[in-house]
Amino acid sequence: MSDERGAASITAVAALAVLIAVTGGLMHVGSAVIARHRAQAAADLGALAAAGRIASGAETACRKATTVAESMGTSLTDCTVDGLEVVVHVEAAIGLAGWRFGPAHAAARGGPALLR
Incomplete structure (x- = not known):
């Protein structure tokens, strides 16, 4: 029995490390998704605003x-x-707790609807 002393502590530390790594990964994915949606919303609104000003050049x-x-x-x-x-x-920056990662990209079209 003395050979197994501390095994639970090592297992708990390993499980905690895995939990922290998974949580960090999920937070990064979440911030990327948010940045992508923010970029798409900005592209959509920007395209509509630009289409509204097209008569001015x-x-x-x-x-x-x-x-x-x-x-x-x-x-x-x-x-x-x-x-x-x-x-x-x-493009929108992907950031998490002060760390910056590659940008999220989006595109949008604004103009008259095409009738077929």
Whole structure:
């Protein structure tokens, strides 16, 4: 019996380490999902805002998309105007407790609906 003394402590420490690692991984995945949704929301709203300003010119439309994206804590990486259609690309930083990971990307189109 003396050979097994402390085995429960080692098992408990190992289980706690696994629990901490799994929790950290889930928190990272959760922050990535949140960043992706934030980027998509900013892209959607930016594209709609830009489409609403298309009559004022492509530069004004893209400037409005930039303003919307930045107000939502994201960055506009590309804005393309083709006729009455605007396509915006946005990225949002993925962060967890001060640590920064690669950005989440999203794109959206704004313009008239196509009827078929």
